[in-house]
Amino acid sequence: MAEITLAGLGHAYRLDPRQPSDFALQPMDFAFADGGAYALLGPSGCGKTTLLNIMSGLLRPSHGRVRFDEHDVTAKSPGERNIAQVFQFPVVYDTMSVFDNLAFPLRNRGVAEPEVRQKVEEVAAMLELGPDLRRPARRLGADAKQKISLGRGLVRADVAAILFDEPLTVIDPHLKWLLRRKLKQVHERYRRTLVYVTHDQNEALTFAEKIVVMHAGRVMQVGTPQELFERPEHRFVGWFIGSPGMNFVPLERDGHGLRIPGTDHVLPDGLVGPGAGRIELGIRPEHLRITAGPSADGVPVAVERVEDLGNYALVTAKLGSATVMAKLSEDAPVMPGQAFLRLPPAWTRLYLDDRLIH
Amino acid sequence: MDKIENNKAWFLVLPVFVIVAISAIIPLMTVVNYAFQDIFSPQDRYWVGTEWFESVLADDDLHGALIRQFVFSFVILLIEIPLGIALALAMPARGWRASLALVLMALPLLIPWNVVGTIWQVFARADIGLGGWLVNALGIPYNYTSDPVAAWLTIVVMDVWHWTPLVVLLCYAGLRAIPDAYYQAAAIDGATPWKVFRHIELPKMRGVLLIAVLLRFMDSFMIYTEPFVVTGGGPGNATTFLSIHLTKIAIGQMDLGPAAAISIIYFLIILTLSFVFYNVMTRMGTGERA
Numbered sequence: 001m002a003e004i005t006l007a008g009l010g011h012a013y014r015l016d017p018r019q020p021s022d023f024a025l026q027p028m029d030f031a032f033a034d035g036g037a038y039a040l041l042g043p044s045g046c047g048k049t050t051l052l053n054i055m056s057g058l059l060r061p062s063h064g065r066v067r068f069d070e071h072d073v074t075a076k077s078p079g080e081r082n083i084a085q086v087f088q089f090p091v092v093y094d095t096m097s098v099f100d101n102l103a104f105p106l107r108n109r110g111v112a113e114p115e116v117r118q119k120v121e122e123v124a125a126m127l128e129l130g131p132d133l134r135r136p137a138r139r140l141g142a143d144a145k146q147k148i149s150l151g152r153g154l155v156r157a158d159v160a161a162i163l164f165d166e167p168l169t170v171i172d173p174h175l176k177w178l179l180r181r182k183l184k185q186v187h188e189r190y191r192r193t194l195v196y197v198t199h200d201q202n203e204a205l206t207f208a209e210k211i212v213v214m215h216a217g218r219v220m221q222v223g224t225p226q227e228l229f230e231r232p233e234h235r236f237v238g239w240f241i242g243s244p245g246m247n248f249v250p251l252e253r254d255g256h257g258l259r260i261p262g263t264d265h266v267l268p269d270g271l272v273g274p275g276a277g278r279i280e281l282g283i284r285p286e287h288l289r290i291t292a293g294p295s296a297d298g299v300p301v302a303v304e305r306v307e308d309l310g311n312y313a314l315v316t317a318k319l320g321s322a323t324v325m326a327k328l329s330e331d332a333p334v335m336p337g338q339a340f341l342r343l344p345p346a347w348t349r350l351y352l353d354d355r356l357i358h
Numbered sequence: 359m360d361k362i363e364n365n366k367a368w369f370l371v372l373p374v375f376v377i378v379a380i381s382a383i384i385p386l387m388t389v390v391n392y393a394f395q396d397i398f399s400p401q402d403r404y405w406v407g408t409e410w411f412e413s414v415l416a417d418d419d420l421h422g423a424l425i426r427q428f429v430f431s432f433v434i435l436l437i438e439i440p441l442g443i444a445l446a447l448a449m450p451a452r453g454w455r456a457s458l459a460l461v462l463m464a465l466p467l468l469i470p471w472n473v474v475g476t477i478w479q480v481f482a483r484a485d486i487g488l489g490g491w492l493v494n495a496l497g498i499p500y501n502y503t504s505d506p507v508a509a510w511l512t513i514v515v516m517d518v519w520h521w522t523p524l525v526v527l528l529c530y531a532g533l534r535a536i537p538d539a540y541y542q543a544a545a546i547d548g549a550t551p552w553k554v555f556r557h558i559e560l561p562k563m564r565g566v567l568l569i570a571v572l573l574r575f576m577d578s579f580m581i582y583t584e585p586f587v588v589t590g591g592g593p594g595n596a597t598t599f600l601s602i603h604l605t606k607i608a609i610g611q612m613d614l615g616p617a618a619a620i621s622i623i624y625f626l627i628i629l630t631l632s633f634v635f636y637n638v639m640t641r642m643g644t645g646e647r648a
Contacts, residue, residue, distance in 0.1 A: 056542075056546065057545075058542050058545070077545065078542070078545040078546045079545055079546065079547075079548040079549075083546060084546060085542065085543070085546050087539040087542065087543065088539070089537060089539055091537075091539050091540055091543040093557045093558065093561075094557075094561045094562070095556075095557055095561045096557065104547050104549070104557075105546075105547040105548060108547055108548035108549055108550070108553070109548055149543070152543075152547060
């Protein structure tokens with residue numbers, strides 16, 4: 001086990017990168033703490049798989065170093081750097097039994113057979129593969145195969161980290177949560193460093209202690225699920241996390257402060273300070289309150305659509321010239337037409353040129 | 359809705375019946391006709407029962423041809439399959455080198471069989487052929503028109519040159535279909551190149567290898583044109599394989615009855631062996647025991 005440090009790490013697929021857009025991964029510094037459960041979350045093409053493949057050694061970075069504790073492993077092959085990886089599609093050795101699959105990484109490293117047996121049986125019990133140990137691996141379903149892939153990482157005592165590259169893509173929905181729970185159990189029991197790449201925020205939020213949100217080859221924010229939800233540091237994080245994402249309303253400066261265009265609602269100017277730049281108000285749909293009747297701090301809005309989505313109602317409303325979405329409980333009914341919106345100050349964030357300032 | 363009962367469906371399968379009848383059943387039955395009768399003309403024919411079969415099965419020439427044929431096909435599979443796999447593994451995976459290698463590999467397959475025979479007939483000649491002359495110049499006596507071993511070598515080398523590329527192309531396609539993740543997982547698991555071959559590449563190539571073995575077996579078992587052009591079955595009977603023997607009986611001697619009997623035996627051997635190969639190879643590694 002080890003702390004994984006990325007020092008000035010970046011990657012460009014072309015040979016002489018000149019500008020930031022030439023990089024699949026922008027040069028960055030980051031450290032994965034020993035024993036942590038991390039998710040790399042971002043849309044397709046954001047560089048998360050590139051980062052994962054650099055950590056596992058499948059890809060040699062064009063810039064910077066990778067260190068496991070004190071050891072520089074940048075130039076080492078995957079076999080030499082003691083890492084395990086679970087891929088998008090289950091990889092099992094078709095000719096072997098489940099037992100031999102799990103034993104494969106140990107036997108390749110010359111581990112004595114009694115120890116192999118003991119480790120394999122322990123891991124198989126943990127992953128509930130015990131009854132299938134003697135069966136050919138290719139006869140198993142995708143979920144069991146993915147457990148074998150995971151198991152090949154768990155049997156090795158020397159693994160610095162286990163990396164997951166969207167491992168639940170081909171798993172049936174009803175089995176996904178079972179496997180996710182299994183992963184959590186594995187993490188609690190073994191305390192290995194786990195790094196999990198996904199574009200599915202639900203997977204990231206339920207699995208990880210810390211989430212690394214990536215966009216266009218950059219790390220946008222690192223935080224707990226709660227931090228990402230409550231204080232997105234960048235407009236992208238607010239928009240990407242949550243369903244629907246954070247509402248952003250452009251603000252304009254006037255003599256009194258920051259005004260929502262087309263309304264009388266004004267926020268104090270002191271929060272931003274002087275200077276140019278695009279200022280936006282950000283608030284989660286979950287934190288907006290819309291009532292039919294006026295209230296002291298209510299801003300008039302025009303409700304355009306109310307969708308009943310089972311356990312909540314999704315309300316689309318026009319706030320001045322901006323459109324906002326609100327998630328309301330079903331027992332607070334609002335009808336299309338005139339209504340009043342409350343923006344709780346505790347949940348209202350301000351963004352200057354896409355970055356959180358308050 | 360009531361079930362409609364009539365025989366219209368037969369019209370839908372009729373085209374298949376007609377095609378199969380014309381392409382397989384009628385020609386085969388013609389041969390069967392000749393195998394059990396002595397036919398001089400449509401009016402003048404006599405039932406001979408299994409007489410032709412008994413006589414050809416007792417014929418030493420057929421035994422000789424059959425043994426040569428089995429040895430030849432066995433040698434061909436033994437060389438071409440491993441060589442094809444090895445070449446496919448050695449070929450570049452992508453880029454212009456891959457395209458170039460593919461074109462070079464495909465070239466022998468594009469040459470008509472009798473042209474292949476002619477090329478090698480000339481190339482291997484001891485007097486004016488580059489290859490034959492060179493071998494003799496190196497001090498190794500080599501003359502395929504007089505030495506049975508040289509004749510066999512020439513035909514085997516020619517077949518390997520002509521048909522190994524087919525095995526290579528099939529294996530190459532099989533190899534390219536293996537997802538990168540398998541190689542990556544193997545690298546992470548610390549597998550040696552041999553283990554990657556044994557546990558990933560070979561199992562993933564099973565389907566194409568089955569096709570390659572079947573095609574190469576059937577084709578080599580039926581080989582006719584190339585040895586006919588190069589050696590004409592000689593020296594003596596040294597390279598008289600089954601097809602050449604059959605043609606000698608049927609066209610050379612016009613013994614249509616025995617020729618028909620040999621044809622049926624020939625057909626049954628290929629059918630049986632292909633069936634056995636197919637079953638053995640599809641079952642290989644699919645049992646519960648790993």
